Amino acid sequence: MAGLMARASEITQAKVSKLLDRAENPEETLDYSYEQQLVQLQNVKRGIADVTTAKKRLELEDASLQQQLAKLDGQAKQALQANREDLAREALTRKATLQQQVASLQQQEQQLADQEQKLIAGEQALSAKVEAFRSQKEVIKAQYSAAEAQVKVGEAATGIGEHMQDVGLAIQRAQDKTEEMQARAGAIDELTSSGALEDFTSQGDDLDRQLAQVSAGSQVDDELAQMKKELGQGGAQ
Amino acid sequence: MIVRLMGEGQFEVDDSLKARLDELDDETERAAEAGDANALRAALRALHEEVRNAGQQLDHAHLGASDAVVPPEDLSLDDARKLLSGEDPFPDL
Secondary structure, eight states: OOOOHHHHHHHHHHHHHHHTTSSSSSSHHHHHHHHHHHHHHHHHHHHHHHHHHHHHHHHHHHHHHHHHHHHHHHHHHHHHTTOOHHHHHHHHHHHHHHHHOOOOOHHHHHHHHHHHHHHHHHHHHHHHHHHHHHHHOOOOOOHOOOHHHHHHHHHHHHHHHHHHHHHHHHHHHHHHHHHHHHHHHHHHHHHHHHHSSOOOSSOOOOOHHHHHHHHOOHHHHHHHHHEEEETTTTTTT | EEEETTTTTTEEEEEHHHHHHHHHHHHHHHHHHTTTTHHHHHHHHHHHHHHHHHHHHTTTTTTOOOSSSEEEEEOOOOHHHHHHTTOSOOOOO
């Protein structure tokens, strides 16, 4: 049997030797590999910047959702004061839906933060490797005959090539995650802007009805009861 | 032997660990073929833990190839299947 570890090892080795085959002699291999490393380091830095930007965007989104939640809360209170329990219920139902979205958004935010941490660690490791490679390559060039150099170069370049694959994968995963997050944030954005309770009295559109159908029932009931208590409408009514 | 845990780095482990790692590796294959995401995650996690606990992490400045490469702990079922069928799940790298 050949499991995932066996397969990943084969694929990584195949990729690295393809990378090395592009250059003909040891010196060329060294210089080519070093160029690749610098490019890869740049990619990692860009990857980190992308993730950081996405994280900022999410934080803004989060802040605006919190405002929206507070607004719905206020509207529910107003509605209750005006003895419109139906509207208060509607507002609280929306609030509950929104809270679910916020929770899942925050969970993904955490994942993004983890990706960012991994990339930063990856960048540090890669920088250390590139630096080691830079000093070794001059030693190899100066000290070894062509045949010996070939072996030394192979060892050094394979090690770093493998690491570059690894870091490259981390970048790719971070980018996937970032795109997913942005799509998600966009969708929530749309939901809140089109579902905002600007006008209580208008009859609900399709989205409103869908939102109302969401079974956030018990939470809404609890909140309604709590609000009534606060407003002194509790058992007295 | 040297093992790379993707996303974590390289570890030097005793050769005697190989049998245990191969055993866990077989589990990853069975889980992926059965389409069992939980079992896949568990097997990959066990591989990572085994290497991490028994091995010595190499300095980042170490330059050398690994004898084995362990995919990330959170590899998706989809990517696992691709790997097993000989397809490269990370073609852009």
